[in-house]
Amino acid sequence: MSSFTISAAVLMISRPWFIMFLLCSGPLKAQLGTTPNIKHIVVGRCFNYITLVNPSLRLDCEEIWRQFEEAVVRQSSCNVTVEDYNHMFYAMAQTWPCDRFLFWSKTRTLMHIYAAVVPHYWTLEDTLVGYMFNDLIWCGQEEESGFDFSSCPEWSACRNHPVYSLWRQASQNFAEMACGNITVLLNGSIVNAFSRKSMFGSVELESLNACRVDYVNIKVVTNLDGLFIESCSEGSIVDLIQILQSRGFRWTCTDNEETLMILQCIKNPKQASCQTCANSLSQIKSLTLN
Numbered sequence: 001m002s003s004f005t006i007s008a009a010v011l012m013i014s015r016p017w018f019i020m021f022l023l024c025s026g027p028l029k030a031q032l033g034t035t036p037n038i039k040h041i042v043v044g045r046c047f048n049y050i051t052l053v054n055p056s057l058r059l060d061c062e063e064i065w066r067q068f069e070e071a072v073v074r075q076s077s078c079n080v081t082v083e084d085y086n087h088m089f090y091a092m093a094q095t096w097p098c099d100r101f102l103f104w105s106k107t108r109t110l111m112h113i114y115a116a117v118v119p120h121y122w123t124l125e126d127t128l129v130g131y132m133f134n135d136l137i138w139c140g141q142e143e144e145s146g147f148d149f150s151s152c153p154e155w156s157a158c159r160n161h162p163v164y165s166l167w168r169q170a171s172q173n174f175a176e177m178a179c180g181n182i183t184v185l186l187n188g189s190i191v192n193a194f195s196r197k198s199m200f201g202s203v204e205l206e207s208l209n210a211c212r213v214d215y216v217n218i219k220v221v222t223n224l225d226g227l228f229i230e231s232c233s234e235g236s237i238v239d240l241i242q243i244l245q246s247r248g249f250r251w252t253c254t255d256n257e258e259t260l261m262i263l264q265c266i267k268n269p270k271q272a273s274c275q276t277c278a279n280s281l282s283q284i285k286s287l288t289l290n
């Protein structure tokens with residue numbers, strides 16, 4: 001298997017809305033099996049999380065693994081529903097503080113940098129379930145118990161893909177918990193920055209509760225090379241705002257917030273558009289040099 005196929009498949013796992021996209025765009029060539037050593041990875045990440053990341057959490061990692069295994073291996077490889085994960089999610093219930101929820105779509109790289117410099121943000125990947133299963137692949141075997149390490153079905157072949165069902169439920173839980181001010185980071189350099197087929201557009205938005213959420217603060221960010229395709233007043237983001245309004249949410253929307261542009265400039269300081277941030281950049285440089 002070429003490394004290209006592997007990294008493509010990993011990308012798809014780590015970006016669940018890609019699955020939706022692929023469901024609509026025909027068969028996928030890559031057919032990887034369950035990630036080797038999945039039990040050690042999942043249980044190890046769980047212990048890491050409850051010991052070092054969030055020590056206040058009192059959860060039983062072995063029990064969570066048992067419930068996960070039960071959900072996946074009892075079913076045929078293409079038939080794991082979100083309900084099959086109910087016991088597992090019950091075993092890993094977690095609450096999050098308000099005003100910190102960060103949702104995103106097609107801005108993964110920038111989101112990671114943003115969440116790292118504005119540490120109060122929480123994304124799905126900061127939750128226990130997101131932390132444990134990020135980038136992994138799994139499926140059971142037809143007619144046998146255990147994981148299938150040789151190949152897992154294509155997304156398009158499945159009504160209920162085991163990986164997709166888990167991320168769908170995790171995303172729904174995350175959005176249902178969202179409270180206070182929430183932030184949505186969208187990519188203004190693509191068509192359909194807000195897509196009803198993305199995990200945000202199809203699952204998370206539906207699960208947000210207008211009684212718990214004070215403001216939906218949308219941040220649209222474009223690439224430095226100046227592909228300005230969508231903005232707060234253009235394209236699909238206008239549809240998002242309309243949906244929010246009709247459901248009684250208060251909202252704000254900002255285009256290319258300075259912090260987000262500076263973060264991109266740090267990675268790519270030679271870009272012409274970074275000259276507009278020159279003052280802030282030289283401040284940062286002098287900070288770094290001191």
Ligand SMILES: *[C@@H]1O[C@H](CO)[C@@H](O)[C@H](O)[C@H]1NC(C)=O
Nearest residue numbers: 075076077078079080081160
């Ligand atoms: C999928 O699961 C449901 C309920 O668990 C079961 O009724 C159905 O027969 C299964 N389908 C396949 C193809 O295994």
Ligand SMILES: *[C@@H]1O[C@H](CO)[C@@H](O)[C@H](O)[C@H]1NC(C)=O
Nearest residue numbers: 106107110187189221222223
């Ligand atoms: C927007 O999407 C494009 C295409 O997927 C990607 O290359 C780019 O990095 C994204 N921009 C941001 C700011 O995340």
Ligand SMILES: *[C@@H]1O[C@H](CO)[C@@H](O)[C@H](O)[C@H]1NC(C)=O
Nearest residue numbers: 099180181214215217251252
């Ligand atoms: C919530 O967002 C609104 C609108 O952006 C802002 O005025 C308010 O100060 C924010 N509240 C908190 C607690 O961040």
